Amino acid sequence: MSYELFTDETEIITQGEAYLEQGAFADPEAAKRYAELLKQYKKLLKNLQRLMKLSDRNEEKLNAMAHVMEEKNKIQEALSANLSKYLSPQIVHSLLTGEKGTDLVTQRKKLTVFFSDIKDFTKTTENMQPEDLSYLLNSYFTEMSKIALHYGATIDKFIGDAMLMFFGDPETRGVREDAEACVRMAVAMQRRMRKLQSTWRFRGYKDPFHMRIGINTGYCNVGNFGSEDRMDYTIIGGEVNLAARLEVQAEPDGILISSDTYALVQDIVEAEERPKLMAKGIEREIIPYAITNIYDEELGCPDLIRSEFKGLRIIADLERVNAEDKGAIIESMEQLLARLREEPAG
Amino acid sequence: MENIKIPAEERSLEVDFDFAANTFSLSGRSFPENVPEFFGPLVDKLKEHFATQKGARIVFSFSLVYFNSPSAKYVLGLFDLLERTAEAGNEVKILWACEKDDDMQEMGEDMAEDLESATFELRFLN
Structure with a gap:
């Protein structure tokens, strides 16, 4: 037995037609009006069937579109996840959402710049097997990147054993907050390094890496640099050079910050003043501060x-x-x- | 009667009613937020105008890309109105423009099944 959606309605029409055929109406006028009503009923039923058909089709189309959108989203998410391994996630997000374009445009912004490297990297690694070097570098960069992403740093690039990061673009929480986040990140990195050094020693590496960090806050040019065909989203300027200069002056396992950064973070750190220095592209004399402690609940003191x-x-x-x-x-x-x-x- | 010209919007049709020339057209997508508010006044004007016509040549063009169920109810109502106008002694032609083998073709042909006095013509786009 087959079932149909409009069985009852069809039955009513069959019955109605039967009444007319049997001559159930003595009054011809009443029969005529009944026939007209039956005709209208048939029409309404047909229209109802048409509307349902249309509604079903529209729903099918909508489902198909939703499926296509879902597939596109999956592809975009996968692409975004892969790109975020080559570029800073914030930059990828800005590009995908259209907040940033690919024009060769730069902006002047007050950023806190982070520069780090491994003390005596070449000397430490010159007699190392490539596999060992890969292990050490990969574990080092992996751990440091995790911390950087946790604190919201924009990772600009890895240059050999060095890292360049910055706070304040494309997202900023405020100049002071950006500087504080950068210093907190630097302290977290040095603490993580101590644990990594123990692990490396345990694994038989006699000379584990020691990281030096330099931090400076100042106006930099940030944006797309390069050619129309190949560009980098990066920062340039004297203030970037100063961060690099501070990093070179920092002690192994130490963090050296400029007085401009110190002015912004002095409420959360303890620091010792160090001898003045000059940096290329910076006219003023720089008073560096070496961080000795930090007041931070997350970092636990x-x-x-x-x-x-x-x-x-x-x-x-x-x-x-x-x-x-x-x-x-x-x-x-x-x-x-x-x-x-x-x-x-x- | 004053002609009606409404430009298409994201959710509603383009309307071009020339009462003097007896040419009428609806085109685009139809899923306005308030369907009765969009179609109601248009249907009223058409009813008023068609009631005055005798022996007139009326051409009504539909070029619909998408319409939701409430809009479909009004389109079906328009077919009915045009059929009755034809029955009342007017020459009514319904032009239904759509892509070949599109859902809209089937929809138009299906609605045309009920027409006895008005004529129906399919026109394929492209």
Whole structure:
């Protein structure tokens, strides 16, 4: 037995036609009006069938289009994931969304520039087997890239053993926030390096890599540089050179920042002033600062306490407190507490 | 009656009604947000105009790329109106333009099945 969608409606029409044929209407006028109503009913049924057919077709088309879109999205996602391994993910995203184009256009922007390299890379690796060198470099770059992406750095390029990254383009959280993110990233990288060094030693590498980092904040030209056919999204300018110069001056496992960066991050770091230096393309004298500590919950510093309120800022490095000062410190703190409890708020 | 000219929009048809020449055309895509609000006034004007026609030659062209179900109800209603206008003693021609073997061809032919007084002509684009 077959089932059809409009069985009931068809039955009504059959019955209606049967009434007319049997002459069920004594009044010819009533029969005529009945016949007209039946005709209209047939027409309505036909139109209903047409509308349903159209609706089904439109739905099929929509599903087919959705399928095509889904396939295109999958291809685009795969392409984007692959491209993000060659280019900075932020740049890929900007290109795919159309925020950035491929014209040879550059902008002047205040960026925080990060430069790093491996101390004595050539000397350390000259007697190394290529497989060992590949292992060390790949594990080093993989770990550092993960940290860079976590902190939102735009990875410009790897140059041999060196890395050039920047904060502030194509996305920025503000000049100060960008500088802070860069310094936090640098500290996280050096901490990760210490763990990597242990792993490398355990695996038998006598001279594990030691990274040096230089950071500077200043106006750079950022954008597409090159030719119409082959270009790089990169940064240039004296401030970039200064970051490289700071990196060369940094101690192994150290982070050296310029006074411009220090001015932006001094609330979250402890740093020691180092001898002044000059850099190519920079007229002014540079006072570098070597970072010795950071106040950062994510990076975990149990001996550091940092709180800031309107009218009160506490920065305490308990590790550095002298035993003989403890009594005086406690006394001062108790005085402060007593005053705070006495004074009405506001 | 004043002619009606409405340019096509992303979701609605282009309308070109020349009442004096008795030529009417609807073309494009139809899935306006409010279908009755789009078609209702047009159908009212057509009903009013056709009711005054006797022995007239009327040409109504459809060139539809896509229409949703509520729009289809109005298109079916227009076919019905044109058929009744023909029955009332007018020469009514419905021109249905579409791509060959497209869904629209089948749709037009299917709707034309009910026509007895009005004439239906398919015109293939390209």
